[in-house]
C-alpha cells in the first residue's frame with residue numbers, strides 16, 4: 210500500500226513524474242536481452258524501450274470490443290503516443306465487454322471515454338481521441354503514424370483503411386520506397402472465431418488480395434426470401450430487401466437505418482405479418498434488429514485473444530526485436546480450441562494493390578447495368594455503390610452515380626443502354642469510385658465479340 214506521502218500511481222490523478230522503479234521491467238526483459246525467439250538481427254539495448262515510450266506513434270482504429278483491449282494492451286506494453294478513431298457512442302449493451310466504459314458513460318463517444326480512462330489510469334500514456342469516421346481524416350493525418358492497428362467490425366471500413374495506406378506508398382522508378390510503408394495490423398472477430406494479420410502495404414497480401422475470404426453479407430437465397438420462407442430470419446429479410454424499397458415507409462430517399470427504433474419497429478411489425486402468413490414463429494424485435502444490422506454476438510474472450518495477438522505484433526514490429534507474424538493467424542474456439550497461421554499470398558491482379566488497371570471483359574452490346582452488377586457481385590471486387598465515370602472526346606462523363614439522388618435520376622437511363630450506345634470503345638478507361646476505397650479505381654474495357 211502506498212504511504213500517504215507517496216503519490217498513488219495506479220488509481221490515476223498522479224501528478225509527478227511518470228516513472229517509478231521497475232515500472233517497465235516486464236518490457237525490458239524482452240528488449241534488453243537476447244533469447245531464442247529474438248530476431249536474428251536484434252541487438253539488445255535500452256534504446257528500443259525509449260523509442261516505444263517517447264517516439265513511436267500508434268493509431269488504433271475502433272474503440273469497441275477489440276479497441277478497448279488494444280488500448281489497454283498497447284499502453285501496458287510501453288506505447289505512450291496513441292491516437293484512437295471511433296465514430297460510435299456508447300450503448301448500454303457494450304458494457305459487458307468494452308471494459309473501459311461504465312454506465313455513466315452511455316451516450317458519450319467511445320473514443321473520448323476510452324482515451325480518458327487510459328490516460329487517467331496509466332500515468333504518462335497520452336491517448337488522443339478522434340470521434341470521427343475514418344473517412345473524415347486525410348492522408349496527412351494517417352501519415353504521422355508508425356503503425357496502424359485495426360479493431361473493426363466492418364469489411365468496408367477495413368478496405369478503406371487498406372486503400373488509404375496503399376495510397377500513401379511512394380514508388381521511385383517503379384521501386385517501392387520502404388520508408389513510405391506503414392504496417393497495418395488487422396484484427397477481426399465473429400463470435401468464437403477470430404483472426405489477426407500483419408499487412409505490409411505494397412509488400413504482402415492486402416485486405417483486397419484476400420477478399421474472397423470474407424463471405425458475402427447476404428446469407429439467404431432470394432427465392433427463399435421471396436416465396437418460400439422457413440425461418441423467422443427469412444421473413445425479416447423479405448421486409449428488409451423487398452418490402453422496404455417498395456413501400457418506402459419513411460419517404461422516398463430514406464434508407465433503412467438499423468439504429469433507428471422507428472425503422473426497426475416498422476420492419477418488426479411487417480415481419481410478424483409475413484411470418485403469420487407462413488405459420489412461422491420466432492420473429493422478435495431483437496432478432497429483427499440483429500438481422501437488419503447483421504449482428505453476430507460478440508464474445509469478450511475472443512476479443513481479448515485477438516487484441517492481445519495484435520498488440521504483440523505491434524510490439525514486435527515497433528521494437529524490431531522479434532520476427533512478425535507471417536502473416537495471418539486464425540483462432541477458433543467454437544468447439545475445443547485451435548489456432549494456426551498461414552501466409553496469405555498477394556494477388557497478382559489485386560484491384561487495390563497491384564498497380565495495374567484491371568481489364569473488364571464485356572460485349573459492346575452489354576448494358577451498363579451488367580457492368581454495375583459485376584462490380585458489386587464479383588467476389589474479388591464486392592463494391593457497394595460504384596460510381597462510374599469516363600472520358601469521351603476529352604470530356605468527363607458520369608455514366609452512373611447512385612449516392613446523389615439528382616445525379617442518380619439523370620444517369621439511371623444509362624443503365625439500360627448498351628456500352629456501344631454510350632459511346633464507349635475498346636480499351637476505354639472507366640474510373641470507378643466506391644465507399645470501399647479512398648482512391649478512384651481504373652478499369653480498362655475489353656470488348657468480347
Ligand SMILES: [Zn+2]
Nearest residue numbers: 415418559562
Ligand atoms: Zn492486394
